[in-house]
Amino acid sequence: MRILIVEDDPVLRNGLQVGLGLHGFVAEAAESLDEARAALAAAAFSVVVLDWMLPDGSGLDLLPQIRACEPPPPVILLTAKDTVADRIEGLDAGADDYLGKPFDLDELAARIRAVSRRAAGRTSPLLEWRGLALDPAQRSISLDGVDVPVSRREFAVLHALMERPGTVLSRAQLEDRLYGWDMEVESNAVEVHIHNLRAKLGRSIIETLRGVGYRLGSPGR
Amino acid sequence: MNSLRTRLFVALLAITALVWAVAAGWVYVRTQRDVERVLDARLVEAARMVSSLAATGAVQGGQVRVPGADDELSHQLSCQIWSLEGRLVARSSGAPQERLSRVTEGFSETLVNGETWRVYTVPRPDVGLQVMVGDNLKVRRNLVRQVIAGLLLPAAAAVFALGALIWLVVERGHAPLRAIAETLRARPTSDLSPLPETRAPDELRPMIEALNSLFGRLQAARARERHLTASAAHELKTPLAGLKTQAQIALASDDPEVRQGALEQIAVSVDRTGRLVGQLLEMARRDAEAASPPSVEWLELDPALAQVAAELRPLAESRNVQLVLQPSGAELEVSPELLRAMLRNLLENALQYAASTVSVRLERAPQSCCLIVEDDGAGVGPEELPRLRERFFRGRGHNAVGSGLGLSIVDLAAVQSGFALELEPGTAAGLRAILEIPPARLR
Numbered sequence: 001m002r003i004l005i006v007e008d009d010p011v012l013r014n015g016l017q018v019g020l021g022l023h024g025f026v027a028e029a030a031e032s033l034d035e036a037r038a039a040l041a042a043a044a045f046s047v048v049v050l051d052w053m054l055p056d057g058s059g060l061d062l063l064p065q066i067r068a069c070e071p072p073p074p075v076i077l078l079t080a081k082d083t084v085a086d087r088i089e090g091l092d093a094g095a096d097d098y099l100g101k102p103f104d105l106d107e108l109a110a111r112i113r114a115v116s117r118r119a120a121g122r123t124s125p126l127l128e129w130r131g132l133a134l135d136p137a138q139r140s141i142s143l144d145g146v147d148v149p150v151s152r153r154e155f156a157v158l159h160a161l162m163e164r165p166g167t168v169l170s171r172a173q174l175e176d177r178l179y180g181w182d183m184e185v186e187s188n189a190v191e192v193h194i195h196n197l198r199a200k201l202g203r204s205i206i207e208t209l210r211g212v213g214y215r216l217g218s219p220g221r
Numbered sequence: 222m223n224s225l226r227t228r229l230f231v232a233l234l235a236i237t238a239l240v241w242a243v244a245a246g247w248v249y250v251r252t253q254r255d256v257e258r259v260l261d262a263r264l265v266e267a268a269r270m271v272s273s274l275a276a277t278g279a280v281q282g283g284q285v286r287v288p289g290a291d292d293e294l295s296h297q298l299s300c301q302i303w304s305l306e307g308r309l310v311a312r313s314s315g316a317p318q319e320r321l322s323r324v325t326e327g328f329s330e331t332l333v334n335g336e337t338w339r340v341y342t343v344p345r346p347d348v349g350l351q352v353m354v355g356d357n358l359k360v361r362r363n364l365v366r367q368v369i370a371g372l373l374l375p376a377a378a379a380v381f382a383l384g385a386l387i388w389l390v391v392e393r394g395h396a397p398l399r400a401i402a403e404t405l406r407a408r409p410t411s412d413l414s415p416l417p418e419t420r421a422p423d424e425l426r427p428m429i430e431a432l433n434s435l436f437g438r439l440q441a442a443r444a445r446e447r448h449l450t451a452s453a454a455h456e457l458k459t460p461l462a463g464l465k466t467q468a469q470i471a472l473a474s475d476d477p478e479v480r481q482g483a484l485e486q487i488a489v490s491v492d493r494t495g496r497l498v499g500q501l502l503e504m505a506r507r508d509a510e511a512a513s514p515p516s517v518e519w520l521e522l523d524p525a526l527a528q529v530a531a532e533l534r535p536l537a538e539s540r541n542v543q544l545v546l547q548p549s550g551a552e553l554e555v556s557p558e559l560l561r562a563m564l565r566n567l568l569e570n571a572l573q574y575a576a577s578t579v580s581v582r583l584e585r586a587p588q589s590c591c592l593i594v595e596d597d598g599a600g601v602g603p604e605e606l607p608r609l610r611e612r613f614f615r616g617r618g619h620n621a622v623g624s625g626l627g628l629s630i631v632d633l634a635a636v637q638s639g640f641a642l643e644l645e646p647g648t649a650a651g652l653r654a655i656l657e658i659p660p661a662r663l664r
Binding site for chain 1: 455456458459460461462463464465466467469470473474479482483486487489490493615
């Protein structure tokens with residue numbers, strides 16, 4: 001899941017980027033409104049973690065642009081302003097969730113999962129598809145109740161495909177979900193992960209549409 | 222006698238009693254004299270009346286009964302008629318046998334049978350008689366005493382009435398004071414609103430005005446304090462969030478490289494947060510001393526600058542910035558603590574943002590002398606320039622270390638020192654901070 005972090009404090013920005021990376025997210029960071037606008041224009045994000053007070057303005061000013069994205073990513077406001085009035089203002093301005101500083105990294109990760117789940121219109125934390133179950137919080141996959149160990153990247157590929165079964169995702173879209181901007185991407189990385197997933201979950205789990213991309217198929221060994 | 226009320230009451234009562242006592246003494250003396258004069262006149266009149274009666278031969282001798290009322294004032298006079306040869310011709314009833322006076326004419330006082338008599342004698346040589354009319358002095362004094370007592374007793378009662386009235390008036394007069402005290406006592410500590418002045422008496426108004434002014438200053442100080450506390454809490458939350466996140470990373474990750482990175486970030490953040498706390502405390506101190514700035518003395522500028530520069534050398538070296546101090550040989554009249562706060566924050570700020578050089582120089586002019594700190598960094602946009610002094614304001618190009626308090630502290634310390642801080646774009650680039658010093662404070 002690709003996440004945009006907008007935070008001006010360098011230590012916290014670094015912490016969020018690294019910490020959310022440990023939780024299996026791909027985190028991009030921006031330190032100002034300008035940088036955040038550029039990032040939003042360049043790529044699609046599943047969730048935006050937004051600081052309220054930024055050196056070049058209020059984080060709330062970014063909300064209209066975030067809403068204009070297709071699909072619009074949910075926004076978690078992260079701020080030191082945490083009186084009830086502040087919370088109401090932030091939520092009314094269009095934020096989906098609100099976390100006062102200092103916060104717990106695990107809680108932030110859980111809230112990111114929760115808002116992205118809600119945004120996808122699901123209520124269960126588990127993604128399920130024909131006997132295949134994916135738990136975003138545990139980062140585990142099971143087939144017919146039996147756990148199947150997968151790597152971090154393999155999990156991310158399957159997660160992306162299971163979020164909208166039947167939708168075709170291009171190789172570039174999958175790479176976006178897997179890697180940050182500063183990471184080297186090997187040209188056949190996505191193919192390798194898909195090959196591994198097919199070996200673990202059966203050949204038909206992922207269908208290849210030549211020249212278009214990939215789509216979720218049916219599991220089976 | 223610490224009570225104003227008791228003091229006023231006692232003073233008023235003492236004055237009243239004194240005036241009254243003097244008046245009473247005067248009344249006593251005057252009344253005594255008047256009564257004596259009236260009684261003397263009566264003696265004279267009675268003696269003349271009897272002598273004219275005796276001259277017409279109405280008095281034959283023996284005892285004459287003079288009818289009298291039982292009234293105390295009209296007590297019996299005693300009358301004797303003597304022949305010139307010294308024979309008692311007649312006397313009134315109650316008059317003694319002995320001669321009332323040895324004097325042949327006019328007033329005299331005689332001791333007869335142990336009692337003093339005041340006697341008036343009228344000689345009548347034409348009929349060979351002497352008429353004497355006398356008053357017993359003991360009776361007379363009684364009479365005088367009664368008259369005076371009649372006058373003074375109501376006056377004495379009046380003193381007590383006056384005392385009570387004075388007490389009442391003094392009590393009522395202090396009612397507004399008591400009302401203010403009552404209002405203040407009933408107030409919660411948070412209520413620093415001004416007291417109403419409209420209904421207060423003129424004498425209390427200066428005190429109420431002084432109190433209201435004090436309330437105003439206290440309220441302003443409290444508001445500043447509250448704002449600083451709130452801002453401080455707010456400003457500390459972000460670094461705390463950073464610290465917590467990095468600590469959680471260090472705890473959660475198995476990758477030694479990630480852990481190392483997180484620990485380094487923690488170390489950086491602790492330094493920065495420590496600096497922020499130091500500046501917050503400095504700010505709080507400046508605020509607390511706003512009402513009573515620390516005392517001033519003449520200080521040499523060059524050593525003070527050199528000391529601050531030495532403290533900031535690590536920063537200058539880490540940023541690879543040259544600090545150029547132009548010797549001035551000047552002395553400033555300023556508080557050492559305030560001078561240090563101003564120099565340190567000005568230099569630190571300049572060093573943070575300079576590209577390669579920070580210069581410090583003193584320019585002397587007849588009207589105003591300027592200590593100028595200039596850096597050659599990116600500078601500040603014109604729209605942000607006026608906001609630089611705001612607390613916690615960080616410019617667009619601010620770096621990670623800035624707390625947004627440095628220039629606020631300089632501004633506050635400058636105002637407390639009687640100086641002024643001006644900020645303008647530098648000659649080539651960067652920011653020029655000018656500390657204007659009145660010439661009288663520099664030598």
